[in-house]
Amino acid sequence: MKQQVYKMIDEMKDSIISLGNELYKHPELGFKEFKSKEIIVKELAKHDITIDKEYFETGFEVSLGNGNGPVIGLIAELDAIKTAGHPYADKDTHAAHTCGHSLQSTIMCGVIEALKQSNIMENVNGKVKVFFTPAEEFCDLEYRKELVKEGKIQKLSGKENMLLNHCFDDCDILLSTHVMGESEYTYSVNSTLAGFCYKKITFVGKAAHAAVIPHLGVNALNCFTLFQSAVGMLRETFVDEDKVRIHGMVTKGGDTVNSIPHEVVYECYVRSVNNDTILKLNKQLDITAKSCAEALNGSVVIENIPGYLPLIQDKKVNEIVNNAVLEFTTKDKVHYNEISMAAGDVGDICIFKPVIQLGFGGTRGRVHGTTFEVYDDEKAYIEPTKVVASTVIELLTHPATVKDIVDSYKPMMTMDEYKQYLDGREEIIR
Numbered sequence: 530m531k532q533q534v535y536k537m538i539d540e541m542k543d544s545i546i547s548l549g550n551e552l553y554k555h556p557e558l559g560f561k562e563f564k565s566k567e568i569i570v571k572e573l574a575k576h577d578i579t580i581d582k583e584y585f586e587t588g589f590e591v592s593l594g595n596g597n598g599p600v601i602g603l604i605a606e607l608d609a610i611k612t613a614g615h616p617y618a619d620k621d622t623h624a625a626h627t628c629g630h631s632l633q634s635t636i637m638c639g640v641i642e643a644l645k646q647s648n649i650m651e652n653v654n655g656k657v658k659v660f661f662t663p664a665e666e667f668c669d670l671e672y673r674k675e676l677v678k679e680g681k682i683q684k685l686s687g688k689e690n691m692l693l694n695h696c697f698d699d700c701d702i703l704l705s706t707h708v709m710g711e712s713e714y715t716y717s718v719n720s721t722l723a724g725f726c727y728k729k730i731t732f733v734g735k736a737a738h739a740a741v742i743p744h745l746g747v748n749a750l751n752c753f754t755l756f757q758s759a760v761g762m763l764r765e766t767f768v769d770e771d772k773v774r775i776h777g778m779v780t781k782g783g784d785t786v787n788s789i790p791h792e793v794v795y796e797c798y799v800r801s802v803n804n805d806t807i808l809k810l811n812k813q814l815d816i817t818a819k820s821c822a823e824a825l826n827g828s829v830v831i832e833n834i835p836g837y838l839p840l841i842q843d844k845k846v847n848e849i850v851n852n853a854v855l856e857f858t859t860k861d862k863v864h865y866n867e868i869s870m871a872a873g874d875v876g877d878i879c880i881f882k883p884v885i886q887l888g889f890g891g892t893r894g895r896v897h898g899t900t901f902e903v904y905d906d907e908k909a910y911i912e913p914t915k916v917v918a919s920t921v922i923e924l925l926t927h928p929a930t931v932k933d934i935v936d937s938y939k940p941m942m943t944m945d946e947y948k949q950y951l952d953g954r955e956e957i958i959r
């Protein structure tokens with residue numbers, strides 16, 4: 530069966546790569562992936578695969594198979610990220626596929642099309658669903674807050690909304706992929722991902738003529754600078770194993786150069802592989818920001834939004850993925866059990882379902898940077914398509930294995946607890 534699908538994937542090679550190129554050249558930010566959706570829907574229609582359900586305007590799912598066996602969910606992220614200066618960045622929005630999500634959509638389209646074309650699903654019980662998920666990158670938040678206000682979404686990322694809407698409920702196992710970026714390895718199996726909290730800290734001062742009456746002003750930029758220094762000094766308290774990152778940007782530095790800056794806005798992520806550390810440090814930064822602002826007669830308004838939870842992949846599923854990977858490469862070319870500092874909303878799925886994220890190669894240059902590019906179509910598109918297809922076939926033809934995986938998986942939260950987690954950590958502190 531697998532050989533039959535591999536052959537089909539090889540036959541479809543040109544159309545898979547051309548879909549990849551087309552998506553790569555039409556990057557869109559989260560919840561705005563209208564063109565990407567159109568391209569994918571058009572491509573799937575060539576194989577008589579049509580939309581089953583739609584979510585939040587740009588997200589959707591398609592499926593193949595019957596309801597008499599396991600349900601395997603495949604995740605393909607749709608969105609791009611702002612990367613000004615990338616050769617294929619959108620001229621207006623600066624969106625570019627520098628996180629390689631267009632490759633994920635291409636791979637999952639290839640999988641479902643090859644399964645369909647080779648008629649394999651007619652001989653197995655079970656279902657494959659592909660979820661084209663919007664808005665994985667946690668950015669462009671003002672636009673998304675408007676969508677929340679309009680009632681179109683509840684939370685700011687695609688999969689958070691999909692979880693809250695029970696989209697993955699009937700799946701037994703979920704498989705996802707992600708580019709590794711430039712690496713000495715060909716695949717990454719069973720990597721963890723970090724989690725994070727998002728903070729928007731507004732330092733509030735008082736405007737005054739910067740040269741004539743600076744003594745009557747309160748310099749919000751100085752408040753921020755003191756805070757930034759304090760965060761630097763906090764670093765010696767970070768535990769190495771927690772792999773803490775605090776990274777941010779000033780999105781407003783003042784209004785006019787001849788006045789004391791009265792408002793400075795700093796947005797950042799507090800990121801770690803340890804969720805308790807994220808929560809603790811998030812509180813610590815509230816205190817640091819408030820204290821530093823007050824030390825210079827200013828004040829702060831802090832907006833906290835929980836980001837993603839750390840990803841822990843399902844080991845049993847990864848044993849099957851690993852067997853598939855080793856059909857195409859050798860063990861020394863596989864990065865096992867990496868502790869990655871990347872984060873993704875796939876982390877939130879692992880709270881409820883056995884899920885994996887296979888890292889694949891074929892790209893080079895800096896991820897999220899101007900030099901990111903696909904350089905090996907075989908490694909970037911064709912091989913990972915075969916690995917995912919092989920895993921799907923293995924799972925669908927071994928329902929007892931799927932049952933064992935599902936039975937030994939323990940959810941980490943109930944849906945109510947998840948809602949409470951998300952809602953409870955959304956706050957504005959003054």
Ligand SMILES: [Zn+2]
Pocket residue numbers: 628629630665707
């Ligand atoms: Zn990504």
